Amino acid sequence: MIDLLVIGGGVNGAGIAADAAGRGLSVVLCERGDLGGATSSASTKLIHGGLRYLETYQFRLVRESLAEREVLLHAAPHIVWPLRFRLPHHKALRPQWMIRSGLFLYDHLSKRVSLPASHGLKFEHTDPLKSEFEAGFEYSDCWVDDARLVVLNAMQAQNHGASIMPRTVCEHIDASLDSVSKQMVWTATLRDINSGQEQKVKARCVINATGPWVGKLGRQLQPQTPPADVRLVKGSHIIVPRMYEGEEAYILQNPDGRVVFVIPYEKQYSLIGTTEEDYTGDPSAAAISPAEITYLLSVTNSYFKKVPDASQIVHHFSGVRPLIDDGDENASKVSRDYTLELSRSPAPLLTVFGGKITTYRRLAxxxxxxLRVVFPDMARKWTLEARLPGGDFESQQQLLIDLAAEFPWLDTDLLEAWIKRYGTLIRVVLGDAKTLDDLGVCFGADLYECEVRYLMREEWAQTAEDIMWRRTKSGLRLNAEQRASLTRFCDSEQTLKA
Ligand SMILES: Cc1cc2nc3c(=O)[nH]c(=O)nc-3n(C[C@H](O)[C@H](O)[C@H](O)COP(=O)(O)OP(=O)(O)OC[C@H]3O[C@@H](n4cnc5c(N)ncnc54)[C@H](O)[C@@H]3O)c2cc1C
Incomplete structure (x- = not known):
């Protein structure tokens, strides 16, 4: 019998598994697909307070999120880094005084240690914006590699003894009286998606962290009292060739009240998103519509001098936000805050609603x-100061200097890219490699066999998709032939493992 079964390996499930395992609980996490394969790899990838949420008075959420920026910068300096945002003033939209007041609050609602404050700015003709945008503001938030954040939490959970089971679906779950403890406990039927093998897991407590599937699983767990309603809101992003030189992101106001971000992405690209559409289908089938593409390009076009057209879109992705249904007609006004519901009947069950990547640690x-009422003896909170795997260094610049001295035969561009993925875990990725030849086959786009093997051995990657789109973003740069070769390699490695 284990203490905790976490169902769902998105950022919230992985974060809870890590926190619980670190407090000494025995934990199993099951995820029916790849870790982070659903909403948690389809976000805008911002660790942000959410400037826009000030308009809907979500001060608690904004304060907590702003504070988490500094916490996560410290915990994971390899995959989280500061990003400056430029907000062009649009004469027909929010007045300058309103934006200035919002930014004042944003700067002061929580403690800022390393992130610079906001300020006004004048745009020059050298800026990428159209000439009618003369003035604006600049402020700080942070960037995160969302998919890797999930995996690092799963690794942290495993380091504390948790068992991580990707590609394992929780098919069924029943409560029954345990004859030893005389307590009601859960018995879950888990099925390995690859082998079809079934396994029963007995747990004192279950966490439903299935994101957009929370209602579906909840109705099965508690048919008599299904959990609160969830509102599914789809959001899509497009990736285009880099639109401008600088490292700043842009936040563009639109007459519909929404904002669209344009963010430097993976050196050669710009990420544009997002949209908001109510969604009723299967969350795993969410896909961008032509109308969403038109919307994103037209908002961008109204601000920038040079905008790519639809034919230049390199990649796109969509995700479904699992929001708490507060009855608001406008999807963009529905709260992004999270709610946790603990029920002790028939057995302890905690259900997670909503939440953001930014707040996953606080949610956990x-x-x-x-859960202290269920596990009164568990250890105290510990994640505030903890580092995620590979994050035990102070600055990317210093780590680059150290690693370049340690591995002088490694190309600087590759080293920089790896620092942003693995931090100090680079030494584990490299293993015994002493020369470039030791890295093995290069699949293209600086993706070497040694990295792929590491990802399959240590980070639960199983398919080429896992590697191309979540553990790395090499899918953006690999051509069809290179992708096929990577697929063959992963498939044969998986067959050998099985
Ligand atoms: C377009 C968009 C942009 C966003 N941008 C941001 C942003 O910039 N910053 C931010 O902080 N937040 C952002 N968010 C919000 C954030 O992405 C989500 O709140 C967060 O990822 C939700 O994580 P989760 O773990 O709850 O859900 P998920 O990541 O969806 O994880 C749930 C998991 O449960 C699994 N599962 C379901 N049923 C079962 C079962 N029966 N057995 C086993 N496994 C199961 C699923 O496969 C899935 O992987 C954005 C969201 C969207 C959609």
Whole structure:
């Protein structure tokens, strides 16, 4: 019998598994697809307070999120880094005084240690914006590699003894009286998607962290009292060739009240997103519509001098936000805050609603606070100061200097890219490699066999898709032939493993 079965390996499930395992609980996490394969790899990838949420008075959420920026910068300096945002003033939209007041609050609602404050700015003709945008503002938030954040939390959970089971679906779950403890406990039927093998897991407590599937699983777990309603809101992004030189992101106001971000992405690209559409289908089938593409390009076009057209879109992705349904007609006004529901009947069950990538750590802490009634002897909170795997260094610049001295035969561009993925885990990725030849086959786009093997051995990657789109973003740069070769390699490695 284990203490905790976490169902769902997105950022919230992985974060809870790590927190719980670090407090000494025995934990199993099951994820029916790849870790982070659903909403948690389809976000805008911002660790942000959410400037826009100030308009809907979500001060608690904004304050907590702003504070988490500094916490996550410290915990994972390899995959989280500061990003400056430029907000062009649009004469027909929010007045300058309103934006200035919002940014003042944004700067002061929580403690800022390393992130610079906001300020006004004048645009020059050298800026990429159209000439009618003369003035604007600049402020700080952070960038995160969302998919890797999930995997690093799963690794952290495993380092504390948790068992991580990707490609394992929770098919069924029943409560029954345990004859030893005389307590009601859960028995879950888990099925390995690859082998079809079934396994029963007995747990004192279950966490439903299935994101957009929370209602579906909840109705199965508690048919008599299904959990609160969830509102599914689809959001899509497009990736285009880099639109401008600088490292700043842009936040573009639109007459519909929404904002669209244009963010430097993976050196050669710009990420544009996002949209908001109510969604009723299967969350795993969410895909961008032609109308969403037109919307994103037309908002961008209204601000920038040079905008790519639809034929230049390199990649796109869509995800489904699992929001708490507060009845608001406008999807963009529905709260992004999270709610946790603890029920003790028939057996302890904690259900996670909503939440953001930004707040996953605080959500996990709150989940553990609630579970103290079930596990009164568990250890105290610990994640505030903890580093995620590979994040035990102070600055990317210093790590680059150290690693360049240690591995002088490694190309600087490759080293820089690896620092942003693995931090100090680079030494594990490299293993015994002493020369470039030791890295093995190059599949293209600086993706070497040694990295692929590491990802399959240590980070639960199983398919070429896992590697191209979540563990790395090499899918953007590999051509069809290179992708096919990577697929063959992963398939044969998987067959050998099985
Ligand atoms: C377009 C978009 C942009 C966003 N941008 C941001 C942003 O910039 N910053 C930010 O902080 N937040 C952002 N968010 C919000 C954030 O992405 C989500 O709140 C977060 O990823 C939700 O994580 P989760 O773990 O709850 O859900 P998910 O990541 O969806 O994980 C749930 C997992 O449960 C699994 N599952 C379901 N049923 C079962 C079962 N029966 N057995 C086993 N596994 C199961 C699924 O496969 C899935 O992987 C954005 C969201 C969207 C959609």
């Amino acid at each position: 802490e709150s989940a553990m606070d609630q």
